[in-house]
Amino acid sequence: MDFRKRIITAFALLTLFTIIAFGLQVYIEGETMAVTGEATPLPLAQSVITLAGADFLYGPQDWRPYAVPLSLNTLPGTPEGHEWYFCFVLLNDTPYGGNPALFRRQAVSVNYTFENLAGTAAFYPYGTTTLPVTSRTSRQDGYGSSGYTVTGTAPAGDAAPKAAPLERSNLVRVRLANTKGLGPDEIAAGTIDLWFPSEGGGQDALHLTTDLDKRKGEIVTGAPASGQFYVTHTGGSRLNLVCLLIAVDRPQPDTFCLRLETQPAEAAW
Amino acid sequence: MVTRSYFTLYETAVLSLCGALVFLSKAFITLSLHLPGHSYLFVAIPFVVGCGIVKKAGAGTYMGLIGGLLASFFGFEALHLLDVFKYLAMGLTIDIVGVTFSHRFDHPAVGFIAGAAGSVVKMVVNYAVHFLLGVPATFILIGIGLTSVTHLIFGGIGGVIAALIIARLMRAGVIGDDRT
Numbered sequence: 001m002d003f004r005k006r007i008i009t010a011f012a013l014l015t016l017f018t019i020i021a022f023g024l025q026v027y028i029e030g031e032t033m034a035v036t037g038e039a040t041p042l043p044l045a046q047s048v049i050t051l052a053g054a055d056f057l058y059g060p061q062d063w064r065p066y067a068v069p070l071s072l073n074t075l076p077g078t079p080e081g082h083e084w085y086f087c088f089v090l091l092n093d094t095p096y097g098g099n100p101a102l103f104r105r106q107a108v109s110v111n112y113t114f115e116n117l118a119g120t121a122a123f124y125p126y127g128t129t130t131l132p133v134t135s136r137t138s139r140q141d142g143y144g145s146s147g148y149t150v151t152g153t154a155p156a157g158d159a160a161p162k163a164a165p166l167e168r169s170n171l172v173r174v175r176l177a178n179t180k181g182l183g184p185d186e187i188a189a190g191t192i193d194l195w196f197p198s199e200g201g202g203q204d205a206l207h208l209t210t211d212l213d214k215r216k217g218e219i220v221t222g223a224p225a226s227g228q229f230y231v232t233h234t235g236g237s238r239l240n241l242v243c244l245l246i247a248v249d250r251p252q253p254d255t256f257c258l259r260l261e262t263q264p265a266e267a268a269w
Numbered sequence: 270m271v272t273r274s275y276f277t278l279y280e281t282a283v284l285s286l287c288g289a290l291v292f293l294s295k296a297f298i299t300l301s302l303h304l305p306g307h308s309y310l311f312v313a314i315p316f317v318v319g320c321g322i323v324k325k326a327g328a329g330t331y332m333g334l335i336g337g338l339l340a341s342f343f344g345f346e347a348l349h350l351l352d353v354f355k356y357l358a359m360g361l362t363i364d365i366v367g368v369t370f371s372h373r374f375d376h377p378a379v380g381f382i383a384g385a386a387g388s389v390v391k392m393v394v395n396y397a398v399h400f401l402l403g404v405p406a407t408f409i410l411i412g413i414g415l416t417s418v419t420h421l422i423f424g425g426i427g428g429v430i431a432a433l434i435i436a437r438l439m440r441a442g443v444i445g446d447d448r449t
Contacts, residue, residue, distance in 0.1 A: 006369060010382045014421060017389060022414030028407050133411065171404055195404075198346065 047092045049260040053157055053252030055177040058166045059085035064124060064245055066137060066203065067170045067196035072247055074140050075147040076221050078120060079249070085163050086247035087177035090192070093264045094127065094242045095206070095233035097215060103238055107212055108231040109265040110244070115257040117152025117225060119250040125206040125231050126194060127239040135194040136205040136235060138217065146207040146217025148229050157253035171195045176243065192243065205235030206242070212265065230265055276331070280323045287319030288335025291356065295336070296345045305412075306388060306420035312336075313384035313427030314434070316360060320367050320383070321374030321435035322444055329367065329387075333360025351398050359391040375436040377429045384428020388420040 001009070060083035063069035072084045095107045114121065124147065127136040139145045166172060173193050196202050207217025208229050215232045223229075231242060246258070276284065294311035320328045337356030346352045366383040373379050396409050438444045 003370070003373070007378050007382070010366070010369070010386070011378075014382070014385055014389070018414070018417050018421060021417035024410055025412060025414035028410040028413075 047262045049178045051258040053256040056085040056087045059163045061165045067199040082249045084247040088243045089178040090243045091262045094239045097233040098236040107265045111228045111261040113226040113259045116154040116255040118154045118156040121150045122247045123148040124245040127242040129237040136202045139203050144204050144216045147219045148208045149221045150223045156250040160251045207232045284331045287315040288332040290315035291336030292339035304419045305416045307423050309388040310423040310427040313424045314431045317431030324372040329360035329363035333357040355391045355394045358394040359387040362387045362390040377432045380428035380432025381425040385421045385425035388424025392420045
């Protein structure tokens with residue numbers, strides 16, 4: 001075979017590989033849709049989320065998901081040795097802080113109201129990119145660290161009956177708490193996958209702040225039972241979805257209620 | 270009786286330097302493109318240049334071994350020791366391309382084929398290692414079509430750049446041309 005024919009054959013093989021890869025992608029997406037009803041979760045049609053004590057599906061444990069487990073007891077005011085119950089709620093929008101020529105920059109505003117909160121509640125952001133499908137979360141110590149805690153005075157409730165510890169892995173499938181009351185088309189099977197391939201990566205893109213000028217976030221402790229904070233993003237990759245991990249350090253009473261209202265916020269930067 | 274090694278001392282030195290450049294270009298040169306496989310634009314260059322200078326089967330595999338071991342020992346990537354396999358696979362693929370095209374790495378089309386094929390094979394091996402480590406196949410394969418295209422394009426561009434470098438070095442007489 002002469003040189004030119006070999007080159008044409010090689011290009012043909014590379015093209016064939018790409019076509020097969022696309023075929024595989026379409027097939028896998030079809031299979032995923034067949035199982036879950038949708039390939040990926042879509043933004044919620046509604047922005048108001050109401051949670052009760054029984055919605056804390058995970059715990060008791062003292063860590064949250066990452067490439068290596070991150071302690072839930074590192075924020076100031078969070079007592080050492082405590083174990084937490086937590087849940088994940090999907091937000092109805094995603095923040096973006098990357099190249100303004102590609103997408104509109106924005107943050108996500110979260111208004112919250114706790115009723116009859118027992119002990120301390122903490123918020124942590126999680127997000128997932130599209131290509132590659134890897135996750136992001138906030139840093140909780142050092143430069144760019146952020147966190148938000150609220151302390152309540154209500155008496156603790158009985159043990160959370162639905163809660164179970166999360167699998168200790170850098171790839172976890174977690175069930176969302178805010179599928180209740182929503183139609184089946186709105187969230188695919190009510191789960192999302194969080195994957196952190198390597199330690200050190202994916203930990204400095206999402207932040208919590210009460211001031212949009214502090215886009216790298218801040219640590220707020222002892223916040224009032226009702227207030228507002230923002231989820232900001234300083235990474236380059238656009239996020240496919242963003243959820244909040246809401247943790248409480250003891251079982252909540254039957255009268256506990258958390259109301260979240262989220263909406264996009266114009267970013268000043 | 271004196272036995273001659275497969276690679277001469279000069280070739281071993283060149284390939285070791287190129288293998289180290291593979292690791293350095295992967296670890297320290299970054300672009301804010303946020304596209305999968307974009308780093309192989311730089312990684313493909315030392316691979317193809319090394320194979321173009323030495324022109325022996327096994328040169329790419331040797332560079333892959335050096336680059337993979339350095340990446341493993343420095344721990345810059347997620348899979349640590351298992352990262353050796355993807356660098357080895359990329360080097361082996363470029364070797365196969367070299368043998369197929371009589372080591373004509375000064376030709377831009379051959380450079381593109383070597384860089385692109387090496388990059389996509391590295392991607393496949395990376396996915397295979399993740400799969401064997403227990404990551405669900407559906408999770409890995411969602412997006413494989415787009416990822417293949419970006420790996421192919423960026424690896425190919427790196428290969429073309431390397432081919433232009435080799436052609437220029439040949440014209441300058443730095444690298445010998447076997448065809449003359």
